[in-house]
Amino acid sequence: MSTFTNPLKERLQLAEPLFGLWLSMGSETAAEALAHAGFDWLLIDMEHAPNDSGDIFAQLRAIAAAHLPTEPVVRVPANEPWLVKRVLDAGVRTVMFPNVASAEEAARVVSYTQYPDAKTPNGQRGVAGAVRAAAYGMRRDYLQGANAQIAAIVQIESAAALAEVEKIAAVPGVDCLFVGPADLAASLGHLGDAKHADVSAAMTRVVAAARAAGVASGIFAMDAAQAKLYREMGFSFIALAADVLWLLRATRQALQEARA
Numbered sequence: 001m002s003t004f005t006n007p008l009k010e011r012l013q014l015a016e017p018l019f020g021l022w023l024s025m026g027s028e029t030a031a032e033a034l035a036h037a038g039f040d041w042l043l044i045d046m047e048h049a050p051n052d053s054g055d056i057f058a059q060l061r062a063i064a065a066a067h068l069p070t071e072p073v074v075r076v077p078a079n080e081p082w083l084v085k086r087v088l089d090a091g092v093r094t095v096m097f098p099n100v101a102s103a104e105e106a107a108r109v110v111s112y113t114q115y116p117d118a119k120t121p122n123g124q125r126g127v128a129g130a131v132r133a134a135a136y137g138m139r140r141d142y143l144q145g146a147n148a149q150i151a152a153i154v155q156i157e158s159a160a161a162l163a164e165v166e167k168i169a170a171v172p173g174v175d176c177l178f179v180g181p182a183d184l185a186a187s188l189g190h191l192g193d194a195k196h197a198d199v200s201a202a203m204t205r206v207v208a209a210a211r212a213a214g215v216a217s218g219i220f221a222m223d224a225a226q227a228k229l230y231r232e233m234g235f236s237f238i239a240l241a242a243d244v245l246w247l248l249r250a251t252r253q254a255l256q257e258a259r260a
Contacts, residue, residue: 005093005145005148005149006071006093006094006149006150006151007069007071008040008041008071008073008093008094008151009093009094009149009150009151009175011040012151012175012176012215012216012236012237013175013214013215013216015211015216015236016236017231017236017238018040018041018216018236018237018238019039019040019041019227019238019239019240020039020040020041020042020043020073020237020238020239020240021034021037021039021042021043021239021240021241021242021243021246022043022045022049022220022239022241022242022243023042023043023044023045023049023051023059023242023243024045024048024049024242024243024244025049025243025244025247026049026050026051026055027059027243028055028058028059028061028062029062030243031044031058031059031062031063032062032063032065032066034243035062035063035065035066035068035070036066036068038068038070039070039240040069040070040071041070041071041072041073041094041237042063042070042071042072042073043072043073043074043075043096043239044056044059044060044072044073044074044075045075045242046074046075046076046077046083046087047075047076047077047078047098053086053087053090056074056086056087056090056092057090057132059072060072060090060091060092060132071093071094072092072093072094073092073094073095073096073153074087074092074094074095074096075095075096075097075098076095076096076097076098077098078098079097079098079099079100079105079108079109079112081112081124081125081126084109084112084113084125085112085125085126088113088125088133088146088150089128089131089132089133090131090132090133091131091132091133092133093149093150093151094150094151094152094153094175095113095150095151095152095153096153096154096155096178097109097152097153097154097155098155098157098180099155099157099158099161099180099183100154100155100156100161100168101158101160101161101164102160102161102164102167102168103164103167103168103170103171106154106168106171106174107171107172107173109152109154110152110171110172110173110174111123111124112124112125113125113147113150113152113173114147114150114173115127115143115146115147117147119147120147123147125146127143129143133146151175151176152173152174152175152176153175153176153177153178153218153237154168154174154176154177154178155178155179155180156168156177156178156179156180156184156206157179157180157183157184157187158183158184158187159187159188160187162184162188162202162205162206165177165205165206165209166209166212166213168209169209169210169212169213169215170213174213174215175215175216176210176215176216176217176218176237177206177209177210177215177216177217177218178217178218178219178220178237179202179203179206179217179218179219179220179235180220181194181199181203181219181220182194184199184202184203185199188202203219203230203233203235204233204234207233207234207235208234211234216236216237217234217235217236217237218235218236218237218238218239219235219237219238219239220238220239220241221238221239221240221241222241222245223240223241224240227240
């Protein structure tokens, strides 16, 4: 039997297709509603969306209220230990780190998710007992099992990261390499053109590096057709756009149909 208490971490190792959605609206109501849609994961974005620590708590509770196996993921706005500590203490088990550019940085962000112990002496996570992750102190075994349940997703978003992607993938504790297509395209000199051949080649290299290291690879897709294309390329952890994008698409289409 698996020792993991984070089902998503275990599923990442299986390389099965896992589809999620970006939560960018800062709305616990939207988070709760979308938790009923059947996604494998929902990502609460703190980097490019108006989500702060209070919003994280509210949306985690909203997703949990659906009582479905949809795992919440949080993308921190910067790779700072105090930010990581806050989301982990809130009960997040899977963290996405933006713009990780080297193996050294990958190892550093992984250390932010780990309590220091015999297996992870370099762990930098601060210890607090009365936090939501530990049922406010009621889960006496939390400290002993916490390290094993945290999944770390690192974003490959720059030419520098691409140059070291094989080394980044091999860092212990990295569970997934996630491509940010827009930023990667811009860094490669193709701002606004994520379909450029150079960007496609870079994506292929990320998938290959992840596969060789035995970790998952993920990417952000703008629609279902693009998600299928990325799946064919070998990506297994795929974001199917964002809540605000689907809201606008559906409402604009309905409005245009009504006016017609």
